[in-house]
Amino acid sequence: MNTPMNLFSSLSVSAIVGVIIGLSFPMTAHAYIDAGSGSYIIQIIVATFLGGLFAIKIFWKKIILFAKNLFSKGDKHDTTK
Amino acid sequence: MTQPSSTTAMPGSFRDPSGFLFYHGDKLYRQINNTYRQHYDLLMNSGLYSELTEKRLLIPHHEERPATASRAASGAYKVIAPEKIPFISYPYEWCFSQLKDAALATLEIQKRALDHGMSLKDSSVYNIQFQGNNPVLIDTLSFEQYREGQPWIAYRQFCQHFLAPLVLMSYRDIRLNQLFRIYIDGIPLDLASKLLPPRTRLKFSLLSHIHLHAKSQKHYENSGINTSRRTLSRVALTALIANLEASIRNLQWKPAGTEWANYYEDTNYTRESFDHKKKIVADFIRACSPKTVWDLGANTGEFAFIVGDKGIPCVAFDIDPAAVEKCYLDCRASNRTNILPLINDLTNPSPALGWANEERCSLRERGPVDACLALALVHHLALTNNVPLDRIAKFFSSLCTWLLVEFVPKSDSQVRRLLASREDIFDHYTQDDFERDFSKHFTIERRQPIESSERMLYTMRRQ
Numbered sequence: 001m002n003t004p005m006n007l008f009s010s011l012s013v014s015a016i017v018g019v020i021i022g023l024s025f026p027m028t029a030h031a032y033i034d035a036g037s038g039s040y041i042i043q044i045i046v047a048t049f050l051g052g053l054f055a056i057k058i059f060w061k062k063i064i065l066f067a068k069n070l071f072s073k074g075d076k077h078d079t080t081k
Numbered sequence: 082m083t084q085p086s087s088t089t090a091m092p093g094s095f096r097d098p099s100g101f102l103f104y105h106g107d108k109l110y111r112q113i114n115n116t117y118r119q120h121y122d123l124l125m126n127s128g129l130y131s132e133l134t135e136k137r138l139l140i141p142h143h144e145e146r147p148a149t150a151s152r153a154a155s156g157a158y159k160v161i162a163p164e165k166i167p168f169i170s171y172p173y174e175w176c177f178s179q180l181k182d183a184a185l186a187t188l189e190i191q192k193r194a195l196d197h198g199m200s201l202k203d204s205s206v207y208n209i210q211f212q213g214n215n216p217v218l219i220d221t222l223s224f225e226q227y228r229e230g231q232p233w234i235a236y237r238q239f240c241q242h243f244l245a246p247l248v249l250m251s252y253r254d255i256r257l258n259q260l261f262r263i264y265i266d267g268i269p270l271d272l273a274s275k276l277l278p279p280r281t282r283l284k285f286s287l288l289s290h291i292h293l294h295a296k297s298q299k300h301y302e303n304s305g306i307n308t309s310r311r312t313l314s315r316v317a318l319t320a321l322i323a324n325l326e327a328s329i330r331n332l333q334w335k336p337a338g339t340e341w342a343n344y345y346e347d348t349n350y351t352r353e354s355f356d357h358k359k360k361i362v363a364d365f366i367r368a369c370s371p372k373t374v375w376d377l378g379a380n381t382g383e384f385a386f387i388v389g390d391k392g393i394p395c396v397a398f399d400i401d402p403a404a405v406e407k408c409y410l411d412c413r414a415s416n417r418t419n420i421l422p423l424i425n426d427l428t429n430p431s432p433a434l435g436w437a438n439e440e441r442c443s444l445r446e447r448g449p450v451d452a453c454l455a456l457a458l459v460h461h462l463a464l465t466n467n468v469p470l471d472r473i474a475k476f477f478s479s480l481c482t483w484l485l486v487e488f489v490p491k492s493d494s495q496v497r498r499l500l501a502s503r504e505d506i507f508d509h510y511t512q513d514d515f516e517r518d519f520s521k522h523f524t525i526e527r528r529q530p531i532e533s534s535e536r537m538l539y540t541m542r543r544q
Contacts, residue, residue, distance in 0.1 A: 032097050033203050037306040038298035039237030043321065044311055046289045047232070050324050051317025 090154075092439030097203070099222040110145065111221060113159045120199075120225050121158065129197035129224070137215045138190050140164050164212075166219060167373070167394045167421070171441055172206045172242075173261040174423040174431060176406040177250050177334040178413075179216070180258065183209040184243035186216040188326045191233070195319065200227040204235035206242035206267065207441070213418030214409070230312030233321065237298075240290050241267025244329065248287060251332040252277055255402045258424075265435050270295035286328035336403040349494045350534065357532040362387050362454065362485065365540055369483040371451030377480075378458035382408035382422060385454070389419035398425040427458075427476075428466045445479060453481035456538075460489040463510055464499045470509065471518035478522035484541040488515050493535050512537065 091102040091109075099117035103110055113121050124130050133139035142161040172180055183206060191201045201223050208220040233239075245268040249257040253276055260268050274295040281287040313321075350358070362384050366374070371393060376385040379397030381404050388395040389412075397420055399405050408422035425431060430444035455477060462468045477484055489496055490512060491505075500507075516525065516539075523541035530537050 032099070033234065033238060035232075035234045035308065036237040036298060037301035037304065037308075038296075039240070039294060040232060040306065040308055040311065041301060042289070042294045042297040043232050043236045044313055046293075046324075047313050047317040047321035050320035051314060054316060054320045 092437065093207075093435060093441065095436075097220075097222055109163065109165065111142070111161050111163060112154060112157050113161065113222065114156045115158045116156070117222055118158045121222070123199060123226055124221070124224050127197040127199065129194060129199055132193060132197070133190060133218070136189075136193075137212065138186055138193070138218060140166070140210075140212075140217050140219045140221065142221060161221065163219065163221065166210045166212060166217075168396050169210060169442065169447060170396075170421065170423055171261070171431065172246070173259055174425055175258065176402055176409050176422065176424060177247070177255060177258075178406055178409055179211065179422075180206075180243065180247055180250070181329060181332060182214075183216040184239075184247060184329045185326065186218070187239065187243065188322055188329070190218055191235075191322055192319075194224055195227060195315070195322075198227050199224045200231065200233065201235050204239040204242060206261075211421055214413045214416070229315065232311070232313040233318060236321075237294075238267065239325065240270060240294055243267075244290055244325065245270055245273035247329060247332050248281065248291060249273055249276060251334050252281055255334060255336075258402075262432075262434065265440070270298060284328075286324055290325065290328065334406070336406075354531050354533040354536075358456070358538070359384065359387060361529050361531070361538050362456075363391075365454075365483075365485045366391055366393065366452070368540070369452050369542075371483060373450045374452045374454065375448070375450050375480065376454040376456070377427060377477075378456060378461070379408065379422065379454075380404050380457075382411065382420060384456055385420050385422075386417060388454075389417050392419065394419050394421070396420075397422045398427070400424065400426045427462060428468065448480045450481050452483040452485070453477060455484060455486040457487055457489060457495075457536075459486060459515070460493075460496050460499065460510075464496065464507055469518075470515055471521060474519040474522045478543050482543045484523060484539075484543070486519070486539050486541060487531075488512055488537045488539065490535050490537075 088103055088105045091104065094102040098114065099120070100111055100113045103112065130139065134141040140163045142163040145160040145162055172183070175183070186209060187201070187204050191204070194200055202225040203220070203223055205220075208218055208223060209216045210219050211217070241264075246258050246261065249260070249268065257268075257276070260272075270291055274292045277287070277291065282292055366388055374385075374388045374393055374395040376382075376388070376395055376397045379385045379399050380401075381399075382397045385395045385397035385408070397405075397408055399408070399422070402424055405422045405424050408420070411417070412420045412422065425444060431441075433439065433443040433446060434441040459470070459473055462473050463470055477486070491497070491500070491507075491510060519525065519539070519541060523543055525539055525541055527540035528537060529540075
């Protein structure tokens with residue numbers, strides 16, 4: 001039976017899927033096993049999300065590193081005065 | 082294992098058009114078809130093969146000379162001879178840590194493959210076998226060239242073959258790996274999702290790889306999608322593999338309410354009788370010099386270790402997943418490479434499974450072996466499972482030439498405990514009956530009472 005919660009989850013999945021489809025590009029895949037349509041879609045959604053987090057993590061580390069370098073340079077400059 | 086004498090294709094090797102396994106005489110070969118040429122050459126020339134075999138993650142092979150390869154069927158590019166695996170085992174026979182190690186090995190292989198411009202095109206749990214304590218990929222044809230933007234084709238298979246059963250074993254019940262016996266292509270994710278406790282939805286990895294994955298499969302079950310239009314960056318693919326790896330590393334299992342240190346100390350042996358029994362086992366092995374041994378009720382492997390430490394491969398079966406888990410962890414910690422601990426219920430041993438009942442061998446098809454140990458086992462089969470003694474003897478005689486078997490009389494405290502809650506209908510469970518029934522199939526070579534006990538050990542040879 002479709003409860004409102006299940007319906008909401010299905011709609012959420014469909015909405016995210018729609019966004020991802022729009023962002024996709026052409027590429028042919030060859031395989032003797034069935035990747036499964038639903039598995040294929042969820043893989044792209046989850047991997048894109050995780051890849052995004054990874055990119056943010058790297059970017060954030062760079063910002064922190066840049067800020068640290070900036071302040072440490074400032075400190076050095078002060079001490080030489 | 083009994084093998085056909087002429088050139089015969091392996092019954093379970095038919096799904097992948099890249100090639101197949103076949104026996105010539107008792108030697109196993111793998112044909113590589115022309116259609117797989119480009120991928121095989123890349124595997125060998127990219128450095129991936131040498132790296133994986135060096136790390137004991139992939140089975141080593143050598144390429145056969147043209148004369149040998151002429152036995153191959155049409156369409157052959159090459160014929161290779163993979164290193165022999167001593168005993169083929171299946172995931173429904175593995176303990177939790179064996180399946181977990183196999184899953185982590187598969188992901189490690191996929192990571193290294195990506196580094197060399199390749200990817201696993203399948204991730205079947207049946208492609209992993211144990212060599213020593215190492216989970217090893219035995220399907221050399223599992224790799225394909227990685228194309229930028231390509232998602233992991235084997236993601237669904239990995240979740241069904243590794244993640245779902247491990248999560249079920251960890252979060253719900255250790256015995257749920259037996260679902261492998263029913264579902265040859267791994268545990269259906271909708272079933273796993275229904276069986277798992279609600280708290281698994283609070284973990285991102287389990288929510289996404291199991292629960293939402295199952296919903297997505299259901300949502301798209303009747304609608305094909307154009308996979309040629311969807312791509313995945315390498316960063317995203319690497320993040321997905323890393324997330325699967327972290328999820329599996331985090332999964333744990335321990336028998337409820339126990340500590341490994343004192344698990345399985347529930348015996349009625351004195352130290353003296355235990356040591357005497359060990360000596361009899363060592364004498365038995367020395368006398369019959371077997372090439373391979375099966376310990377049919379190995380418990381945590383104490384007696385199997387005696388066999389393995391003599392350099393003889395020994396499969397240590399037990400019905401209890403906790404005992405097998407402890408045996409495997411002990412073997413891994415002490416680097417005992419001759420022992421393969423496996424779960425098997427002898428009252429319902431692993432059957433032949435898959436297409437035409439030929440893809441996965443039954444326990445008996447993987448024998449017979451030179452010698453079996455049946456220590457403190459017969460009373461369980463006879464009194465708990467009502468198997469008559471002559472049937473037990475007949476079954477054992479189909480498994481081995483030499484047998485070391487223990488008879489535990491009704492006066493023993495462990496047998497009294499077995500009979501405590503049931504009517505004793507076993508008038509024919511006596512030492513005389515035991516000797517008479519086993520003598521129909523074996524010649525009794527030696528009788529040795531175990532010191533400080535009422536038990537008797539028999540050395541027998543199949544007639």
